[in-house]
Every structure is written in structure tokens, then in C-alpha cells.
Amino acid sequence: MEGKSQVSAEPSQRRKPRSAPTIYDVARLAGVNPSTVSRTLNTPGRINPKTEAKVHAAARELRYRTNPMARALPTGRTETLGLLLPDITNPMIAGVVRGAQSAAFQRGYTLVLSESQESSEFESRAADGILRSVDGLVLAASRLDDARIRELADERPLVLINREVDGLVSVVGDVEPGIAEAVAHLQLLGHRRIVYLSGPDSSWMSRHRAEVIREVGARRNVEISVVGPNAPTLEAGAAALPRLVESGTTAVMAYNDVMAIGLLRAAKPLGVDVPHDLSIIGFDDVFGSDFTSPPLTTVRMPLLDLGDLAVRRLLDMIGGEAGGEQVEPPVSRLIVRGSSARLRG
Amino acid sequence: MEGKSQVSAEPSQRRKPRSAPTIYDVARLAGVNPSTVSRTLNTPGRINPKTEAKVHAAARELRYRTNPMARALPTGRTETLGLLLPDITNPMIAGVVRGAQSAAFQRGYTLVLSESQESSEFESRAADGILRSVDGLVLAASRLDDARIRELADERPLVLINREVDGLVSVVGDVEPGIAEAVAHLQLLGHRRIVYLSGPDSSWMSRHRAEVIREVGARRNVEISVVGPNAPTLEAGAAALPRLVESGTTAVMAYNDVMAIGLLRAAKPLGVDVPHDLSIIGFDDVFGSDFTSPPLTTVRMPLLDLGDLAVRRLLDMIGGEAGGEQVEPPVSRLIVRGSSARLRG
């Protein structure tokens, strides 16, 4: 265990040739029929306590573990759910995963994730890779097009998060309250025009936010303009600043916190004072959004609930549990921090 | 598509009763034997081009997709690799995932992830959940104890990342260079004593860093003391500050950036000037570590390479590819930013 570490291996390690024990092995040891072993393990109670004990003892001794693939063949069920993520580096995704994970675990399902580096091609391949091995699929902020999503939904129960496709089940946080608060907040601070710095065109959520911001703006008599599309990155956020400054913008809502932070950090070097020259509001309240100076004002969505809800809806569709308890969809709200203020002078 | 969104569903959506097409369906349509279909799909070339064409046509028409569970039964292989993560919110993990993902994809394997919320119990259950459905397992910064890890390694080929267990294969970035740079850096700035703010006891990596820091300190004649264990959180980092200040500490290396940031942000309210009263160095260079003021000095590890390397080692063990090209293990280095400096006065 030196400071000098490396790729280490005991060459001795090799797959043991003995393959895993089956119910046949257990049956032989317990002196019963294989089907009895299966029953014992799956229908506890309906078995003679004595045989039950024998079977369990034998199973323990052999360290028997049921082979999920073999089980899935006759039953068609894997007790596994898949969650597809476009981008694991996006801190907003963590809450969704956590929520989904615990909802699945609670009901005895295993959740497997797959991330696709923001690429719809990878996402498509990943979907193919796990589709047939799961009982259902959750697509979070999917980058796939509607047709492809329908194809997948045709093969397995499927729930969308933060995305809508006609005829499919989706769980979308209600962005309206947070956006309404944000627009009102900016208006109160004296801003007459708000720029929405949009994300990628492939992001349904970016388009959705644009629409809602427009609606709210119209309702409250605030002028809204959209600048974009942009990549959802620090760099793209930073790159947008000059254009905004030139056009005399005083208030920006960015598609997400990452872009907002990019914008914010580009400001000081260019002599733009945030928030006194320019107010900035993000979305998501990601990790790090309150580290900046000034800390970022942002619209937060309770992400845990989204993941949890999506999995519960999915399990309802699969038809396992009772389900159906209609739950309130998550609601966004504005977190006011330092990046929004009244204009100087 | 109103601003008001919600949990939406077309009640019409229900599992279609027709089950997926099998090779039997394809065979019937193509007018050949099922085994021919199997061969066509798996051993291209060794088949009469005409039948091959017929089979492909039939498969396409039926939208046939091979059932991975049924295939796994006779072959014992799933073409799937599992990656277990302790904590998806830890931004350092993203690089590992990306690296592992592309290494796996490149070789035709699907990578499935499972995260365990820093809980060894969840991690254990997750491992059980996917163990039998994957051809091999990568454990990143595992929280499991050695015995449990050995158990898993006994059932499937397994590679560890940032963790060592006797007799098992592991991929560990070389932390020594970065730590040596960090200690030298602090020494040059006039610090005579360095506190290592340790992470949880269950983290092998925290213990490993402590050891290497001690070694480097001894070598360079810098006094090292350890404060901890601590949870790897913002809160725990912040909570440690008073103790450090009381003991007259001038330089801290924290187990990770999250703790370091917690510490750093607690400083200003307590009237501690970072870096002039206290220098802080973190580990990992996570997203957001340069948003703080001052931005965090940190030891960075090339994480992409760790994931990539782990998967390649794993595939070697599985015996699929040629493999074996010995690769340099990733090496850490110091990123000097604003949170470290000479003492005031």
C-alpha cells in the first residue's frame, strides 16, 4: 500500500469453472423435487414447514441464488426497471435518480441506469441494450425524437420525465409557479424586458420553458425575447453575454443553472456588474449554484419527487402493485439569491 | 401544452397483449428452420446469401429483436457490464461513468449503473440485484467491506476503482504526485503544519489519502495531523472549521472538494480569511469548485481514464477481447487556484 498506486492484479484471479448451483442441486441435497424448491422459494406458507426448512437449509448451504434470466424466461418479468439519463454530469439529474431508486427498491425492483452523454444516438443504443431486460422504462429529459420514443413505448411500459409525447404517460414538474414568481420578481425590480436564453432545440424542456415564460410575460405585460438555441454549457452561457449586453438586456432567464453560471462568470471580466447591470436567473438549483458570487437566483424543481412519481406510475402500468394513489405533481418555486436586483441608478 | 403541467396519461395505454416475435415467427415467415435464423443472426457469412436475405427480410418485417434473457440461458453471457456507484451526486463520478460507458460501448457491451446513496446496505442489495444479470462488475469507491466484495468477486469477474482488496483487481489513480505537489506548494508558502480533514472511515480512498499525505509529510519534514472521520458533505466541512481555528491550523487538505467548499464557505461568517488566515486544498476538482470565492485549489485525478481502464481490465478478465495492452494508470496533479496562499503578516 504505497503512495505509488497502479493497476494491480493477482494473476491468480480467474473465473471459477464450477457454475452456480441450480434448483436441481438444491433439490438433490434436500431430497425433494426441483419444483418443490421453486415453490418453497416463491410461495412461502403453502408448503409443509418441514420440507420448507430442509429446502432453505440446502439452499443456504449451496449458497443458491436464483438465476434471473432463467426466471424471466417463463414469467416474462425481470423485476428490473430501466432509467435513461441524457447527461450524468447535469447535477439536476441526481435528485431524479435518488427518487426513482428508492421508489423502485421499496417495491422490490432493481433500478438500472444508463447515461448517454447528451447524444440521442447513444441514448437509442442504450435503450436497445436494456429494453428487453427490463419490465419498464423511464426516460428522463429524453433527447430521442417522438417516433423513436413511441417505438420503445410499443415494446415496454414507459414513462417520460420532463418531456411530453402525445399519447404517452409523462411526469412533468409544473414550471409555471416558479416562472410566474421569477417574472413578477424581475418586474418588481423594474425590468421591462426579459430575455430567455434558450437551451438546445432538442430539449423539450427548453422549448416548454420558453413557452411558459412567453405566456406569463404576455399576462403580466412584460416583453419577452428569446436568444438561442444554445448548448446547455458554461461556455455557451459565457459566449452569449456580449450579444445580450449589446442589445441592452437588463434581465436574463437562462435555460438552466449551468448556462446561467457561465453567463454570470463571464460578466466581471467584461465589466458587467451582476446584478446591478444585469439580473440573471437560472433553472434547477444545481449543486454549486450558490457558490458563485453573487449566488445565483434560480427556479427550483423538487426533483426527488419527479423520479419517485415516474417509477410509481410505471409500476402502476406494469400492473404489479395496487398503485393509483393520485399524487400532486411537483411544483417549482423561485429561490431568490444575489444575482437579481434593481437596476443601478 | 399549457404552462400548467402535470402527470398526464392517455388511459388507453396498456401493455399490448401480443408478445414479442421469436425466431420461430421469423423462421416461419422466412420458410426456414429456427436454428437457421439463429445462425444467420449470429454467424453472418457462413450462410447461403439467399436464405440470409430472406431471414433478414422476415426479421425486419416482424421487427424481431433477440431476447437477451433467452440468449443468456444457453450461453451464460449477457453482453452487459454493471457499474456500482456509491453516490451519483458526487460530481467526480461523472467522469468515471463516461469513461466506462464508452469503453463498454466500443466493445459491444451495454453498461448498466446502479447508485447506492452512500449506503453500504443499498450497495449490497444493488449488487445482488444485478450480479447474475451481468458478465462482470465494476465497483467504484465501494463502501462494502472486504469480505462482501470477495463474495461478489467469487461469483463474477470484478474490478475495483479507487479501492484495494487483497487478491482482487483494482484500478487506482496515483494520488502521490498531486499530493506531493500540494504539500510542497503549502510548504513553499510557509506552512509548517498541515491538517488532513478526513472523510468517512468506510472510505478506503480517504484512508489512502491520509497515508500518502503522512508519507509525503515525513519525507519533506512537514508536520501532518488528521482530523476526523467526517461525513463527506458541505455541512461536515463547515462544522470542522471551529476546531481547526482553535488549534491554530493554517493549512488544510480536505478529503474531497465538497468538504473543502463547506469549510471555505463557513470561513467568512466566522471572520476567517481564506487564504490569508487559512489555506484550503480539496480533492477531485468537482463541478463548482472554481465558482467559490476564492476558487478552490484542488488535486485533480483524470477520472475518465479510471472508468475506461477498469472496463478494459474487466473485459480482459471475462476473456472476450485480446486486451492486455498495459496502460499507464491515471496520475493526479495539483490545480492551484485562490484558496491557498502565504500567511498574512
Place this chain on the structure above:
DNA sequence: TTGTAAGCGTTATCAA
């Protein structure tokens, strides 16, 4: 080159 048939480890249906 293609067909036949056995087997992979379970569950499920029927009898006993």
C-alpha cells in the same frame, strides 16, 4: 448449407 433435437434454469399446469 440447413434441419433436428437437446439443453440452459426457471415457472406453471396437471396429476397424484
Place this chain on the structure above:
DNA sequence: TTGATAACGCTTACAA
């Protein structure tokens, strides 16, 4: 309550 036995969808000798 338990034992036989036929699926489940695929691969793979072995034959033809």
C-alpha cells in the same frame, strides 16, 4: 402438499 412434465426463446452439437 408434492412430483412429473411441458413450456419459455435461444444456441449448438450432430446429422443430413
